[in-house]
Amino acid sequence: MPQFGPSFMRTMGAAALGLALALPGVARAQAPAANANTFDAVRARGQLVCGVNTGLAGFAQPDSQGVWRGFDVDYCRAVSAAIFGDPNKVRYVPTTAQVRFTALQSGEVDVLSRNTTWTLSRDTALGLDFAATNFFDGQGFMVKSALGVKSAKELEGATICVQPGTTTEQNLSDWARANRIRFTPVVIERLEEIVSAFVAGRCDAYTTDVSGLAATRSAQPKPDDYLILPEVISKEPLAIGVRQGDARFADVVRWTHFLLLSAEEFGITQANVDQMANDPRPEVQRILGKNGELGKMLGLDNLWAVNVIKAVGNYSEVFDRSLKPIGIQRGPNALWTGGGLQYSPPFR
């Protein structure tokens, strides 16, 4: 996933991070918190601290009133509703790509809902766990229609705009090596700069996650002048991260995601959640806490699901609220019943 902060901000962030780790009083005091029980700590604090993107349309962005909105933000609200019964007990901490993992490790945030690709090395080396993949993405290419290119395989010799810093850059060079394609990279960090370089014709193609390409394309005055090529060259499962060491908290986050999926599957929406409690299907009754004690098993209120769905709706409502307006299709994020990858284990 690309990143969007200006570089000097990130450098400063990294420097501040070094300082935070170095400063004795502050850091030593925090160290035990990093290992403590996150679930209890969040409850005792009465507030969930959620690490989000610094500003990415559709995923996490403050609106004109300064209220955070977006797909990732709704997940923070959902977890807050699950724990406290109130979606607004969240403090949002914007994190750059650079400081996001340390922010989680050090206990500065409880949960990282921030377009983070789940990879093996991140899962093992960074002291964090990925609770759930809430958005399946993949890296693609966009070209100008006038270029006459119909497939990424035709990009031999092309100049390709790419944002530096994350998996995107490495995927591009892996793909080029595998397909014996030579290319010239143009590596610019800021989203606006790289898009304007691409639009100005500095590059023949622009590569980033397909969701990002769709958002960029829809923001252009004439979206039809741009073509997203069919090839998807990487898997980018964007997942919610939690700190390693508290399986219970990870369970809460994971099952909150599954709840949104199951709610969509069974047709439970923000509007009809109260009526649905009378639905005869046993699984719906279990989900909504009418039957059984699934909520208590998670250490939550038995009506947690009702609170979550009242707060944010089901997965499709969350998706349509934030991602549909910027031109992102469900694609692989459709439910498994609709041919997609989003699949919830049974609520039983």
Place this chain on the structure above:
Amino acid sequence: MSQTTIDPRSLRTPPRRPLRLSWSDERVRAIVWQILVVGIIGAIVWWLWSNTVHNLEVRRIATGFGFLSREAGLPIAENLIPYSPTDTYFRALLIGLLNTLKVAVVGIVLATIFGTLIGIARLSKNWLLSKIAGVYIEVIRDLPLLLQLLFWYAILQGLPGPRQALHPVDGVFLSNRGLKLPWIEWQDAHSYALLAFALGALFTWFYRRDAIAKRIIDGRPRPVWPMALGCMLVLPVAIWAAAGAPWTVDWPELRGFNFRGGLNMSPEYFALLLGLTTYTAGFIAEIVRAGILAVPHGQWEAAQALGLRPGQVLKQVVLPQALRVIIPPMTSQYLNITKNSSLAVAIGYQDIVSIANTTLNQTGQAIEGIAIIMLVYLSISLSISLFMNWYNARIALVER
């Protein structure tokens, strides 16, 4: 100067007093304070260091520079030495360092030339010329450098695409992909010739020094140019010819999306170089003007009264004195160019900061990455400072 002019009193040293272990002894006090200050600084550094290490351990963040030997996998557009994404992070960072040096060194040379010309122009008696120079300095100095870089980059992006490239002379193409020039295919013979040129230049420099020393003794001028011509032109050409005189021109041509072959100057590099040069030249112009104005008018008149030609007046009398004022602030400007080159990330030139940022993001080694960036800039800056201080000492007024 002979020895007799030295004042014998200045050779005397003050009488040595025995060291008394008492607070009233100035030297004891000095030593105690110094030990205390150094100790406190050392303790603070150790404290910060041990806490960092401790906290990294607690957070299970891997530390160390082992990542440098891992495969980088990041594409780099401009490299002075061969590079492919399969190379290590160390090599990628080395490419970044060379890219930083490439823009800093060329920028320093160009900004010095350009700035000196503008500084002299501002002193010109020609009203138009001096006003243009004045306006240039005021405008350039007052706008943030980042803004200027983005401005130049936007202008270069406005150039036509490669298929409609401007084509003023055969083999030269100007497009939004950069400036393409024909270039010779580099072979060993060219490297030998270049080496011969460098050695020749070094030898000429020693020869010139020797010639000047001899002239001071007997007053007879010795021309340096025949030696310079022989060492710096005839010898390299002869070596090149002996190696078979290879001469194949590599013409750029449009193939597919882009130009292939030839020498390329990317818009990113060009915008950065242009921005840094024009910006710093504004400051250098003022330094040069100040330096020249610092030489009293009487010096000009005295030199003219001696019958020196205008060129000689400038070279032998005014410049040596002006340089003493110019060099120290000039060092700061050179350091500024080097450090400002880190703004390259904004316009996509892959310098050390850009590549180190990517590295630390991919490996998660934030502290090591920042340490590498700091180390690189510190080394470059200290080298510039050392060189400029040496040069400053060399041209300083030698008091006898």
